[in-house]
Amino acid sequence: MTGDHKANTDARVDAAAMAEFTAEHGGELPPIAIVIAAYNEERGIGDVVSAIPAVIAGHETATVVVVDGAADDTAAVARKAGALVCDVPVNRGQGAALRLGYRIARAGGARYIVTTDADGQYDPADIERILGPVLRGEADFVTGSRVLGRQETYDRVRRLGVHVFARMISLLTGQRITDTSFGMRAMRAEVTGAVTLKQPQYQSSELLIGVISRGYKVVEVPATMRLRVAGTTKKGGNLVYGYRYLRVVLGTWLRERRGAAPSGPSVAPGPSASPGSASSSSSASPAEPARGSAKTK
Secondary structure (H helix, E strand, O other): OOHHHHHHHHHHHHHHHHHHHHHHHOOOOOOEEEEEEEOOOOOOHHHHHHHOOOEEOOEEEEEEEEEEOOOOOHHHHHHHHOOEEEEEOOOOOHHHHHHHHHHHHHHOOOOEEEEOOOOOOEOHHHHHHHHHHHHOOOOOEEEEEEEEEEEOOOOHHHHHHHHHHHHHHHHHHOOOOOOOOOOOEEEEHHHHHHOOOOOOOOHHHHHHHHHHHOOOOEEEEEEEEOOOOOOOOOOOOHHHHHHHHHHHHHHHHHHHHHHOOOOOOOOOOOOOOOOOOOOOOOOOOOOOOOOOOOOOO
């Protein structure tokens, strides 16, 4: 499949999924959208969704679960737990699912986006701490760090990989980062529309490098990395994961250097803006649906 054909196919899949989501839930979201990509996670997604707070720092939240072509009951379990589900019929990868989730959040007027995984490895109790600097206007993008916090895995190869890639991205971008692949992150919604995101799977480094390259203020906070509650990883073994992750890191860095993207703001606006407001200068896509009303978690 050529690049143009794949892009056109992805665009059609996204448009159909967004239209179905809007028809089911309406188009308007509260200020904070918790976006989760899920593939065959029926055993863990319910507990994850149920543990997400309905209100954070006085702002209502909605949990948006993008089901990425799952062959099990992930969608039904997530709905039962209170999530707003976007059920995509084809499996394209976590990166593609998160991109779609970002678009849904921006189209619904969410001002802040938080990501977490469907497998229970990230503690929902960390969400407020990770989102805090963004809400206070101290950062545009915040990522948790198991290095600064705590991790339960005993996989020495994976631990080594975390340190190696952190060192590499720190050198490439000029900003010290201790954990480049931590999946619980918080950001201003418009940031996701300003960064080029193409990776169907290993998107964590692509987003991080893109955000830093555009001059957005990035900070890390200590967080917990738990053992997977259920299911199995979809990203392959350590060597496969490391090789593919390296390709994405180098490819994204080279692309950003060639593109010489304009810098974004160095400090985020505080939470004084009205809850229903959202930036549309760079975050909204022409294909995004009009806002209606959505049921929240």
